[in-house]
Amino acid sequence: MDVILNFTGALCLFIGCFLCISGGVGLLRFPDFYTRMHAVGVTDTLGAGMILIGLMFYSPDFLIFAKLVMILLLTLLVGPTTSHVLAKAAMRNGLMPALEKGDNSKEINSSN
Amino acid sequence: MLIAATLAVFVVMILAIIRGVVGPTLYDRILAVNMFGTKTVLLISLLGFVMGRPEFLDIAIVYALINFISVIGVLRYSDTNKFSHAPTENKSLKQEP
């Protein structure tokens, strides 16, 4: 039983780490602010979620499990609020997204 | 696996710091700092399990709250002039008031 729990936890941790690293690479790779926000969304929802669920399989008693659930709920409730406030502030202060398909990263970099 | 996960979260934090230093606009920097904060929460939880002291989770909860409030607190000043971005682009598509 313990072996199964540990293996499932390790699998969840591995998926979470892969998603977090993908989000970090996307944060460096995407061309403008609004697309980078989607990359951060990956690490905030399923990346953090899978790591915390993986830790739940390792938790020794119920209180620690409950605290992990609490951190997960807090992350899921707070993440959208932060990204919405950030996007709204950026839009109101005149930072426009690059909308056309293709290689417009040069134009964005030169305008700053 | 726990130690590998901790190292992976470290790598993601380094990527966030790079974006925060390079980031062309102010908002990229705030985004990177916010992501750094959420990854710190994960790092604290993972370190608690690695060291065998899951009491660290209390600190993780408090850190999540502080991170949220600090980002909201910075963005509350976002309607001052210091935050405005590239006024030439401002005309192209303006929000109605």
Add this chain to the structure above:
Amino acid sequence: MKRHTISLFLTLAAFWLLNSGHNTVLMLALGFAAIMLVLVIVHKMDVVDHESQPIYLTRNIFGYYLWLIKAIIEANITVVKHVWLGNKSISPTLKRIKISQKTDVGKVVYANSITLTPGTVAIDLIDDEVLVHALLRKDIESLIAGEMDRRVTLLER
């Protein structure tokens, strides 16, 4: 009003018990005093109502959560795929979308669900329109098709 106060009391009590883990009489009495203080302050601020404690959502919300988790997982796979495929494969789009919810709580739930699924971010919410930025044009089209909108509208009655 009474139901909302009881709901808030139960939430705060669960929060205290799960965070402390001590069951001595002194700790429980201190917790009870803290909860009562919070309830008094919250009543003076006049924020206990159907918006801060949306009990009427409880009936249908769990089915919606299951559907939302499925949607989040699918959206995550799409975004991660496009991270590794590179900048040529994305088509960022900005569009106003009509929403059909009547109440403020329904509108906020819909906008939050849009932001929670990676690949779409709700930027602004004016009257019955929401301004959405999406990583792919396909995401905008599936939002306009209205599966999520229909489910949130079902939720609010």
